[in-house]
Amino acid sequence: MTRPLILVLVSVLSSVPLSRADEVIVPYQGYSNSGVDTSTLTGKVMCGYQGWFNAKGDGANLGWTHWSRNRSEPFAPGNVTVDLWPDVSEYNPDDLFETGFEFSNGERAKVFSSYSASTVNLHFKWMQEYGIDGAFVQRFANGVPDPEKRHHKDVVLSNARAAANQYGRTYAVMYDLSGLPSGGVDRVRKDWQLLQSKMQITKDPAYLHHEGKPVVTVWGVGFNGGNKPRAYSLEECRKLIEFLKADGCTVMLGVPTGWRTLDRDAIDDKAFHKVLQMADIVSPWTPGRYRDLEGIAKHGERYWKPDLEWTKSKGLDYLPVVFPGFSWHNLKGAELAAIPRLKGQFLWSQMVEAKRSGCEMIYVAMFDEVDEGTAIFKCTNDPPTANGTDFLTYEGLPSDYYLQLTGKAGQLLRGDLPLSNKLPLRN
Numbered sequence: 358m359t360r361p362l363i364l365v366l367v368s369v370l371s372s373v374p375l376s377r378a379d380e381v382i383v384p385y386q387g388y389s390n391s392g393v394d395t396s397t398l399t400g401k402v403m404c405g406y407q408g409w410f411n412a413k414g415d416g417a418n419l420g421w422t423h424w425s426r427n428r429s430e431p432f433a434p435g436n437v438t439v440d441l442w443p444d445v446s447e448y449n450p451d452d453l454f455e456t457g458f459e460f461s462n463g464e465r466a467k468v469f470s471s472y473s474a475s476t477v478n479l480h481f482k483w484m485q486e487y488g489i490d491g492a493f494v495q496r497f498a499n500g501v502p503d504p505e506k507r508h509h510k511d512v513v514l515s516n517a518r519a520a521a522n523q524y525g526r527t528y529a530v531m532y533d534l535s536g537l538p539s540g541g542v543d544r545v546r547k548d549w550q551l552l553q554s555k556m557q558i559t560k561d562p563a564y565l566h567h568e569g570k571p572v573v574t575v576w577g578v579g580f581n582g583g584n585k586p587r588a589y590s591l592e593e594c595r596k597l598i599e600f601l602k603a604d605g606c607t608v609m610l611g612v613p614t615g616w617r618t619l620d621r622d623a624i625d626d627k628a629f630h631k632v633l634q635m636a637d638i639v640s641p642w643t644p645g646r647y648r649d650l651e652g653i654a655k656h657g658e659r660y661w662k663p664d665l666e667w668t669k670s671k672g673l674d675y676l677p678v679v680f681p682g683f684s685w686h687n688l689k690g691a692e693l694a695a696i697p698r699l700k701g702q703f704l705w706s707q708m709v710e711a712k713r714s715g716c717e718m719i720y721v722a723m724f725d726e727v728d729e730g731t732a733i734f735k736c737t738n739d740p741p742t743a744n745g746t747d748f749l750t751y752e753g754l755p756s757d758y759y760l761q762l763t764g765k766a767g768q769l770l771r772g773d774l775p776l777s778n779k780l781p782l783r784n
Contacts, residue, residue, distance in 0.1 A: 359443065360774045368593065370570060371662075373414070377397075379394055381508075381511045381512050381515040382511055382515075382551065382552070382555040382556045383512075383555065383556065384444065384555075384556065384557040384560070385518055385519070385522065385557070385560075385561045385562075387519055387522060387523075387557075388521060388522065388523065388610070389522040389561075389562040389563060390523055390524060390525040391525055392485065392525015392526060392527075393490045393491060393525060393526060393527050395527040395562065395563060395564065395565055395566060396566050396567075396569075397566070397568075398565065398572060398638070398674070398676070398718050398773050399567075399568040399717050399718055399766070400717060400718065400767075400770060400772075401491070401527075401718055401719075402410060402483070402489060402490055402718075402719045402720075402721060402763060402764075402767040402770060403488040403489075403490055403491055403492060403493055403527075403565075403718070403719070403720050403721070404489060404491075404492045404720075404721045404722075404723065404724035405492070405493050405494070405495060405531070405720065405721070405722045405723040405724060405726070406480070406492035406493065406494050406517065406528075406579055406723070406724045407471070407495050407593065407724075407725050407726055408471040408477065408495065408510075408513035408514075408517065408725070409422065409423045409471060409495070409497075409509075409513075409724055410422065410423045410424060410468070410469065410470055410471045410725070411423070411428070411470050411471065411472055411509065412424070412432070412454035412469070412470040412472075413431075413432075413454065414454060414456065415470035415472045415473065416472060416587065417470070417472040417497065417505065417508065417509045417512070418505050419505060419506070419509060420471060421436075422643055423438065423439075423728060424437070424439060424452060424456075424468060424565060425437055425438060426438050431456075431457045432456045432457060432458075432468070433456060433457020433458060433743075434457065434458065434743040434744040434745075434746050435744065435746075436457075436658075437458075437687050437746060437762060438687050438688040439560065439727040439728050439748075440610065440684040440685065440686050440687055440688070440693065440727065440728070440729070440730040440738035440748060440749045441487075441684075441727040441730055441732050441736045441740075441750075442466070442468075442727070442735070442737050442741060442748050443468060443469060443515075443727060443734070443735065443736055443750050444735040444736055444737040445467055445468065445469060446454050446752070447479060447733065447735070448469055448476060448479060449473070449475040449476075449479075451631045452469065452470065452475050452476055453467040453468065453469060454467055454468055454469070454470060455467050455746035456468055456741075457485075457743075458516065458741035458743050458746075458760060459740065459741055459742075459743060460741050460742070461742055463573040463592050464742075466741040471509075471510055471513050471515065471725070472509055473516075473691075474512075474516045474519070476513075476518065477513065477516035477517055477556070478519070478520045478523070480520070480724065480734060481517065481520035481521055481523070481526050482520070482524055483734060483735070483757075483760055484524065484526050484724075484762075485524035485525060485526060485760055487557035487757070487760040487763065487764040488764035488765075488768070489526070489760070489763050489767065490526065490527060490565075490767060491521060491526040491527035491528050491529075491565065491763055492517065492521075492526070492528050492724060493526055493528070493529055493530075493531035493574060493720070494513070494514055494517045494529070494530055494531065494760065495531050495533055496510055496530050496532050496533065496548070497510070497532075497533045497535065497536070497537065497546050498532050498534055498537055498541065498542070498544045498548065499533075499534075499536035499537050499541065499544075501544050501548050503682070507685060508573060509748045514530070514552075514556075514558075515556075518558070518561055518563065518564075521563035521715070522561070522562060522563045523547070525563075526563065527560070527563055527564070528563060528564065529564065529565040529571070529574065530552065530558070530573050530574070531573075531574035531576055531609075532545045532548075532549075532550075532575050532576060533576045533577055533585070533611075534575065534576065534578070534589060534594075535576075535577055535585070535587075537577075537587075537588065537589045538588050539589060539590065540587070540589070540593070541588070541589050541593075541731060542589045542594060542596075542597050543597075543752065543759065544650055545575065545597055546597055546600050546601075547551055548708040549573065549601065549604070549662040558571075559571035559606075561627060563566050565633065567607045567637070567638070567674070568607055568637065570605055570613075571604070571607065572604055572608075572609060572611070572638075573606045573607070573608060573609045574608075574610070574611060574640070575594065575597060575598065575601070575608065575609070575610055575611065576589075576607040576610075576611025576640075576642075577608045577611060578591070578611065578612055578632065579591065579610075579612050579613055579616055579623050579624050579626075579629045579633075580612075580613045580614070580621070580622055580623065580624070581622060581623055581624045581625070582711055583594060583622060589627060590623065591626060591628060592630060594632060595632045595635065597637055598610070598632065598635045599635065602635065602636075603688060606635050606750065607637045607638065608635075608636040608638070609636065609638035609640055609676065610633065610639055610640065610643070611639040611640050611642060612633070612637045612639060612640065612641050612642050613642060614642060614646045614660060614661070615645060616629065616639070616641055616664075617663065617664055619669050620647075621646075622642075631783055633671075633673075634671050634673070635710070636673065637673060638673065638674040639664070639666075639668050639674070639676070639679065640674055640676040640677070640720060641660070641664065641674075641677070642678055642722075643656070643677070643678045643679070643680065643689055644678070644680045644683055644722055644731060645683055645696070645730070648695075648696045649696075649703075650698055650699070650702065650703065650706050653703075653706045653707050653710050654710060656710070657710035657711070657713065657729070658713050661677055661701040661710065661711060661714040661716065662714045662715070663712060665687075665716060666713050667686075674718070675718075675777055676716075676718050676719070677711045677714075677719060677720065678718050678720045678721075678722050679704060679708060679711060679719060679720070679721055679722070679754070680704070680707070680721070680722045680723075680731045681698050681701075681703065681704040681706035681721075681728060681733055681759055682694065682697055682698035682699075682703055682704070682730060682731065682736060683695055683696035683731060684696070684729065684730030684746060684749055685728065685729045685730065686695050686730075686749075687746070688728055688729065693747050693768040694730070694749055698751075700752050700754060700761050700780075700784045701754065701758060701759065701780055701782065701784065702761060704733075704759065704763075704779055705762060705765075705766075705778070705780050705781070708766040708769055708770075708777050709769070709776060709777070711770075712769055712776055712777075713776060714739075716769070716770075717770070719766060719770055721733060721763055721766075730749050732759075733759035733760060733762075733763055734760065735756040735757055736749075736750075736751055736756060737750070737751075737756060737758065738750040738751055738752075738753055738754075738756070754784060762780075762781070762782060765782065771779075
């Protein structure tokens with residue numbers, strides 16, 4: 358297979374000065390491999406792709422972002438926020454970065470940087486190998502004004518675009534509004550205009566479309582704040598949706614679990630439903646909303662089924678979110694494996710419940726999220742050991758087990774596997 362021209366370009370750009378950052382925001386001119394049908398979200402299992410990991414020396418000048426609590430200090434015992442350790446045996450050795458952690462044999466542990474083109478390329482290669490349709494590439498709007506953070510986001514998006522084309526996957530931009538100040542939602546409008554005009558992103562063959570239009574997600578609409586007050590308003594979100602619709606987009610909204618009943622994590626404002634009906638796809642957030650198999654079944658009955666009925670009655674599509682387990686021990690000091698994975702049963706039971714509820718598309722959170730222990734990509738069962746730092750493992754399962762399971766979920770969703778709570782893979 359001919360290597361895409363754009364991969365060569367991005368590989369070079371990963372080490373250029375920030376003054377040349379705009380060079381990654383260019384139209385795609387590389388090779389495109391036909392693979393999944395990019396014209397619809399129906400029948401697809403998509404993953405969230407954070408792409409937010411940096412390492413000192415990777416060229417992004419962001420230090421150990423999302424690996425450590427203090428990114429300017431060494432990533433070492435006492436300065437760590439992740440609960441899973443990636444299996445880096447297949448990564449390009451030149452794109453791995455030495456940490457202050459050691460394995461039990463005394464070998465110094467290394468990690469990747471999402472800034473590397475070869476790293477993103479490998480991740481999308483895995484998506485192809487295991488039958489995962491594609492990814493929603495996360496784009497945190499709060500960091501867009503910062504030149505260094507924006508440069509990293511642009512490089513990751515460019516790398517994801519190239520990799521999706523090479524491996525016949527699909528992708529779409531997912532804006533996360535978390536942390537935006539009052540009036541900050543307009544940053545998304547300006548950023549999207551830039552991606553459209555300079556990157557011509559929606560003309561890319563691999564870019565996800567639905568109902569004839571490019572998909573763009575706005576995540577964080579209608580949350581009541583809780584412990585995370587949201588300064589931006591519902592009216593700001595309404596104006597953004599109006600703009601994106603006028604720009605010819607299929608708009609998906611990432612909303613709270615209690616969006617329909619206006620309770621739990623949702624704002625108690627009936628205007629929220631009017632805003633929802635301006636969009637095309639509703640996707641409620643579920644990580645942490647249930648913790649065991651019984652909770653999954655109850656969630657399906659209390660939320661997914663009636664949610665789906667509501668959205669259908671309004672002519673909207675519905676994208677449920679599932680997750681493999683949850684843990685933020687090193688990030689927040691909570692219990693390690695607070696929501697156990699149960700050797701894949703927790704994730705698979707959600708897939709089955711979503712299918713049983715009548716859902717036609719699924720969003721897996723997340724592909725690479727080792728911070729909160731929700732990653733499905735390859736992680737090791739032999740993490741570093743140092744000064745009492747605890748890490749999760751995949752409970753002795755193969756490092757690719759969750760990639761395999763997610764691929765099987767696609768078969769289940771499309772009716773190629775029988776509906777059964779029994780795991781389709783051996784533990």
